[in-house]
Every structure is written in C-alpha cells, then in structure tokens.
Amino acid sequence: MQRTPFHLVEFSPWPLTACLGALFMTIGTASWMHGFRPTLVLVGLLVVALTAVAWWRDVVREGQLQGHHTAKVVTGLRQGMVLFILSEACFFAAFFWGFFHSAMSPAVELGSSWPPVGVVGLDAFSVPLLNTIVLLSSAVSVTWAHHSLLAQDKNGVVWGLGLTLLLGAYFTYLQSVEYLGSFFTISDGVYGSCFYVATGFHGMHVLLGSAFIFVCFVRAIYDGFSDAHHVGLESAAWYWHFVDVVWLFLFSFVYWWAGSGA
Incomplete structure (x- = not known):
C-alpha cells in the first residue's frame, strides 16, 4: 500500500x-x-x-x-519542466549578453561598426523571415494538438504533432541552407562567433524539441495520452514555445537589428 x-x-x-x-x-x-x-x-x-x-x-x-503519476507527481514534473526552461533562458541570455556587449559599442579593431568592416550580414527578410513564419506556424500546430487532446480528438492530436514535426524539419533544412550560403564563418571575429553560437545552439534545441515531439507523436498514435493525464505532451508544447520565443529574439536582434547596421 x-x-x-x-x-x-x-x-x-x-x-x-x-x-x-x-x-x-x-x-x-x-x-x-x-x-x-x-x-x-x-x-x-x-x-x-x-x-x-x-x-x-x-x-x-x-x-x-x-x-x-499522482496529482502531486504531475505537479512536480510540471515545476521541473518550468525550472528547466528557465535554466535554458539563462543559457541563451548569456549569448545575447555577449552579442549586445560587442554590438552596442563596437571596438576600434572591428572598424567601430556592426557588423564589423569586411563582414556582410545576412538579409533578415529572406530565409530568416521564412524561418520565422515556419516556427510560428509550428507553434500554432502544436497548440492545435494540445487543444485537440483536451477535446478528446485523437486525429487532431496526431495531425497537429505530425505537422509540427514537418515544420521543425523544414526549419532545420532552411537553416542548413542559410549556413551554406552565408558570407562569413564562425572564425570571422566576434560577429561570426556570436552569430553561429547563438543560432547554432538554437538549431540544436529545435532538433531536441523535434525528438520530444516525435515521442509524443508515437505515443498519441497508440493512445498514450488522455485529456486528464498528458504531462509529457504539455511539457513538449512548452519547450517548443520556448524555442519559438528565442527565435523571435534572434530574428529581431541578431538578424534584423544587427543586419541593418547597429
């Protein structure tokens, strides 16, 4: 007992x-x-x-x-996921701190400009904008899956998670195309380091989030969730929304603001 x-x-x-x-x-x-x-x-x-x-x-x-997994256990799992996401937020905050430290007061060695002299930034309104649309669409689809589960609509859950997986894979493909076509590398000073470390770790989080969503997708097919017990899918949705929010900051500052000549 x-x-x-x-x-x-x-x-x-x-x-x-x-x-x-x-x-x-x-x-x-x-x-x-x-x-x-x-x-x-x-x-x-x-x-x-x-x-x-x-x-x-x-x-x-x-x-x-x-x-x-009693109510107390589920509450603890949710709190653990919230704390994990907060730790991830601090992780990315360190990258943004380094980025703004260099971008808002460029050193003389960088030509006193950002991007530095000789470095051509990426057009924010080409592939990065498309990636933004893709990730925001995936946020809608994973929310659709969550609400479908609450409504006991299995087909909605499976289709929502499947669409999220496809959009996540498309985002990863677009980012690889962007990397291959960029005019600078990670060795091009502090600009290259900030850009590739921040966007690269975000891409890694997209891959991990996709794995998380895939597990939920398989479980949803085999009726692994119910409207009352679905902390796994809920945690996956939270994590995916966190990835979306981080990308909005990356797009706004690393691509758009910095690319316009901070």
Whole structure:
C-alpha cells in the first residue's frame, strides 16, 4: 500500500549511463579537435540516445501502466519542466549578453561598426523571415494538438504533432541552407562567433524539441495520452514555445537589428 502521494522510483542505471555518455562525448570532442578520430563522440552519442529511449520508456511505464503519476507527481514534473526552461533562458541570455556587449559599442579593431568592416550580414527578410513564419506556424500546430487532446480528438492530436514535426524539419533544412550560403564563418571575429553560437545552439534545441515531439507523436498514435493525464505532451508544447520565443529574439536582434547596421 502506497502511503505517500510521491513516487519513490526504483533503482535505475540510466543516470549512470547518461553521465558516461556525456563523458564520452566531452572527451571525444576534445580529442577530435586535436586530430583524433571522432569515434568516442559517436559512442557517446549512441549511449546518450539509447539511455534517453530507455529512460523515457520507464517514465511512460510508471505513469501510464503502473499509475504512479499522482496529482502531486504531475505537479512536480510540471515545476521541473518550468525550472528547466528557465535554466535554458539563462543559457541563451548569456549569448545575447555577449552579442549586445560587442554590438552596442563596437571596438576600434572591428572598424567601430556592426557588423564589423569586411563582414556582410545576412538579409533578415529572406530565409530568416521564412524561418520565422515556419516556427510560428509550428507553434500554432502544436497548440492545435494540445487543444485537440483536451477535446478528446485523437486525429487532431496526431495531425497537429505530425505537422509540427514537418515544420521543425523544414526549419532545420532552411537553416542548413542559410549556413551554406552565408558570407562569413564562425572564425570571422566576434560577429561570426556570436552569430553561429547563438543560432547554432538554437538549431540544436529545435532538433531536441523535434525528438520530444516525435515521442509524443508515437505515443498519441497508440493512445498514450488522455485529456486528464498528458504531462509529457504539455511539457513538449512548452519547450517548443520556448524555442519559438528565442527565435523571435534572434530574428529581431541578431538578424534584423544587427543586419541593418547597429
């Protein structure tokens, strides 16, 4: 008989394997930069991916099949997701801090201009504007999926999540095209560093969010959610909206404001 509303989890190997995978990726990346083969990086990625699949499987089993996700547990999961998103906001705030520090008072070495002398910025109203439309459309589709779930409309949930996945993949494709056609690289001073680090990490978050949405998509097909218990889909929607908001800041300042000659 359970005497507490909180779920006391069983012993699990997944925290250890996740840490080992992250360690392999860190050491492998550092070795790769010094001329070694990226074998250890690939091993680390594989370990982390398999750990994520197994860990998600256990969480789904605990909540959907075993009924351990009580109201108190769901509240804790929601609070954890909010805190995670806040930590991600601080992560991107550091990039914007570095960007504005250099852009609002360009050094003499940069020609006292932003973008620096010799660097041609990207046109904000070409691919970046299209990417903005794509991401905002994906925010609408994931919201449609959430509200369809509340209305017990399975088809709406599946179609909404599927459309979100397609729009996320299209965004990633457009960003890769943009990178290949840009006139500067990450080694072109502080401008290149700020641009590619900020937009690149955002692109990585789009990929992670797409994986999150994909898991929810598969679960929705197999009736893994109900109108009363859907904290996984809700968390995925929150994360996706966070990615959208970060992109609006990137488009407004890194592409538009900086490109116009701050």
